[in-house]
Amino acid sequence: MKKSIYLLILFFCILTSSCTMMVKGIAKFVVKNYNDYTSTHISEIQITDPKGKLQTFGDLYQGKTVYLYVWKDKKLSAQQEKSYLLLKERFAKYPDVAFAKLDMGSDSTSNTNRLVNNASSAEFRNISKINDPAPFIIGKDGAILSYKGPKPEDKIIVDYVICQAMNGEDGTKSAKRFIRGVNGNSRFKSEKLVEWYTNHFGEAPSDHLSMSLSTTN
Numbered sequence: 459m460k461k462s463i464y465l466l467i468l469f470f471c472i473l474t475s476s477c478t479m480m481v482k483g484i485a486k487f488v489v490k491n492y493n494d495y496t497s498t499h500i501s502e503i504q505i506t507d508p509k510g511k512l513q514t515f516g517d518l519y520q521g522k523t524v525y526l527y528v529w530k531d532k533k534l535s536a537q538q539e540k541s542y543l544l545l546k547e548r549f550a551k552y553p554d555v556a557f558a559k560l561d562m563g564s565d566s567t568s569n570t571n572r573l574v575n576n577a578s579s580a581e582f583r584n585i586s587k588i589n590d591p592a593p594f595i596i597g598k599d600g601a602i603l604s605y606k607g608p609k610p611e612d613k614i615i616v617d618y619v620i621c622q623a624m625n626g627e628d629g630t631k632s633a634k635r636f637i638r639g640v641n642g643n644s645r646f647k648s649e650k651l652v653e654w655y656t657n658h659f660g661e662a663p664s665d666h667l668s669m670s671l672s673t674t675n
Contacts, residue, residue, distance in 0.1 A: 485637045488673050492604045492619075492629030495585055501600030503582050504574040505560065512574065521598055522556040523624045525549075529591035530562045538591065541610035548617060548658075554598070554624060562586060592674040595623045604629030606674045614669050617658060618651075640669070 501516030527534065527542060534542060546557045559570040562583065573579050586592075588606070593616075595604035603623045608616035615636050622632035639648035644667045646652045655663045 482637055485671050486634055488671055489608075489630050489633035489637070492607050492633060493631065494605045495602040496628050498581065498585065498602050499600040500582050500596060500602065502578050504576060504578045505571045506574060507571055508569050514578075515596075516600055518571075519556050519558065519596070522554055523598055523603075523620065524556045524558055524596040525620055526594045526596055527557075527559045527591055528562060528586055528588065528594055529559075530588060532590055534559075534591050538610065545610040545613075545616065549620065552624070555620065588674065590674055595620060595629060597623060597626055599626075603627070608633065609672050609674070612669075612671055614655070614667065615671055618654065621654065621658060640667070644669070 501514060503515050504512060505515060505518070506512055507518070525545070542557070549555045549557070561570050561572045563572075573583070575583075585605070586594075592606045593604070593609055594602055595607050597603045603626070604619060607629045608619050610616060615633060618636045619629050619632050622635075623629065636651070639646055639651040641647045645665060646655065646663055646667070652663060
């Protein structure tokens with residue numbers, strides 16, 4: 459089965475403890491590569507903004523945790539765009555979080571940031587071999603905290619991973635903590651997760667949470 463196939467981990471359908479263990483094992487497998495490139499920094503890569511101005515990533519997003527959607531040939535679908543905008547709205551209250559898109563292709567008409575094809579981007583291009591649009595989470599110091607991380611439609615886990623990235627934590631560590639913190643009845647068993655959810659979403663978590671997790675080729 460190709461990695462590009464959308465993988466849904468439906469916590470709300472878990473009925474037995476053995477199934478819970480199996481699904482959690484699959485979920486941990488999905489997130490294990492989020493921290494593959496935490497030693498890679500992209501502050502110095504050069505990009506052309508929608509106005510045609512050449513800038514470095516670090517200059518554009520200094521001091522920000524960035525949820526960066528990257529693509530080369532395929533752009534976001536209408537549904538992906540909708541989920542992306544909803545995620546962006548949920549984080550509007552955090553001044554140190556930014557959302558950005560980066561076109562790695564050669565389409566000079568793209569109304570978004572475009573990666574300049576020069577030495578500054580060589581390493582990032584080399585590791586960003588993607589067939590479908592993929593999200594990355596970049597730390598405030600420019601480090602890749604989540605490589606092909608959770609997608610906007612992966613509510614609630616994507617919100618948690620971004621929030622933890624604000625404190626410099628890589629995506630694998632935070633995602634695994636989140637997975638461990640959910641029981642077989644689709645409820646949080648961690649009081650810290652309950653507190654985080656309540657503060658972030660402005661309401662207490664329901665008795666039956668619906669969550670998903672996806673992967674990108």
